Amino acid sequence: MRIAIVNDVLIIGEALRRVITNTQEHEVIWVARSGEQAVQFCMNNRPDLILMDLVMPGMDGVEATRQIMQNSPCAILLVTASPEDNTGMVFRALGAGALDVAATPLITGQPGTDLALLSKIRTIGKLISADAQTARPASPRSNSSANHEQEPEVLVAIGASTGGPMALAKVFGQWTPPEDGAAVIVQHIDQNFTDSFASWLGDQIRVPITVIDESTRLARGRIYIAKTNDHLVMDGRHRLSYSATPLDYPYRPSVDVFFQCVAKYWQKPAVGVLLTGMGRDGARGLLAMRDAGKTTIAQDQTSSAVYGMPRAAADLNAAEMILPLDKIGATLRQRTQRNGE
The missing domain is CATH 3.40.50.2300 (Response regulator)
Known part of the structure; x- marks a missing residue:
């Protein structure tokens, strides 16, 4: 280089x-x-x-x-x-x-x-x-609760990379999970800085961020963030853990891997959000979520620091909605409130 x-x-x-x-x-x-x-x-x-x-x-x-x-x-x-x-x-x-x-x-x-x-x-x-x-077009798609330990009824999965920290602060400044919901963030960042990032983001939005340890169960009203350079995964019992495979995937942790788990295992309402970032990570996972009947959102070009990941999602027709950053929070409020759809 x-x-x-x-x-x-x-x-x-x-x-x-x-x-x-x-x-x-x-x-x-x-x-x-x-x-x-x-x-x-x-x-x-x-x-x-x-x-x-x-x-x-x-x-x-x-x-x-x-x-x-x-x-x-x-x-x-x-x-x-x-x-x-x-x-x-x-x-x-x-x-x-x-x-x-x-x-x-x-x-x-x-x-x-x-x-x-x-x-x-x-x-x-x-x-x-x-x-x-x-830059090369891809193949198009064919046409607060008292009991926080209860499992969420709605899940918002958010992927971000380049420019993600400020974009996430903007989104969570306008929206936080409802009492019966939860959010999980997969941000491309070195694991040595995850704890600092979680603390910084919590300070920006005045909401505590839970850094995901091995074998974590989702609880209501919380925001979670992936911690390691391995990939965040979810199993059929909705437990969160980490997997080193695929080993040669350049994006770590991978948004695609987690989004695909949500599409496969989360049968309740969910929203996938793909924010600014370099590369293609998250596009195929967002498509899997849309094919599974979930709401899918990608950030638009004008408001993205780098229009790589959201553009890849747009090329695949993976995003039900392509929105400017300042509209994503309001849309999440609408889609995650009770009887919101």
């Missing part, structure tokens, strides 16, 4: 350049020392991937990510010294369109951090390849 580096510290930028150039897979096409410079360089010579620092004087990594995704969009991986100390900035940048976050190998001094960075870069390379396929 053609990779660019954005970091205001010379020694860190050089260390990142060495990590990249020591491989035979990638090349560094430019290094920017500020967010402003990165925006200009990207317009003149757009890379496949940017390694973006967060904390910089002047334009920080959040604003640089926002402007790049608006003017000359490309894949962005946040690479910063202490991600856990800047969770607010991390999730704002993810909401602006960054794909993932990694610790800077030089600063952490932890063995294997350069290998971890290269592993994330390879995964993003697979996502970029999958996203390129998204």
Whole structure:
């Protein structure tokens, strides 16, 4: 891949350049020392991937990510010294369109951090390849309760990737599960940041988020989020757990895998929602939900940070409704209230 580096510290930028150039897979096409410079360089010579620092004087990594995704969009991986100390900035940048976050190998001094960075870069390379396929049209589809431990009567399954954190905050700012309902989120994010993401999202919407452990039963009035890099699955008894297979699937956790479980095993009313994201994940799962008689919604192009996953769903005619982000919450209210349909 053609990779660019954005970091205001010379020694860190050089260390990142060495990590990249020591491989035979990638090349560094430019290094920017500020967010402003990165925006200009990207317009003149757009890379496949940017390694973006967060904390910089002047334009920080959040604003640089926002402007790049608006003017000359490309894949962005946040690479910063202490991600856990800047969770607010991390999730704002993810909401602006960054794909993932990694610790800077030089600063952490932890063995294997350069290998971890290269592993994330390879995964993003697979996502970029999958996203390129998204541009080709796919084959069209043929024509609060006192007892929260009770199983929900209605389930909302939401999948998101690039730009997902801010999109999810917007949706849950307008809608939360009714007393007899529950929501499950599958967001593409590294498992090391899931707990921080759940805490951040809960702060945005003032509703507690339950991070799903192994063998979890759904309860009413709650919002759940997938925790690991394995795939979230549901069995016939509606228990949630994780599966490593398919091993070679680039999207982890996969929205498709969970949506297909909902289509197969959830016999009660359900709504599938596919939000902004790179690639095609979730489209076939959303189609399976629609074929099973569930309500299906995809975010529209204008309001998506990256119109990859929702576009794939539109190509498959998997979405009953294609809606702007600010209309999804109201539609969920209508479709999940008692006797709402």
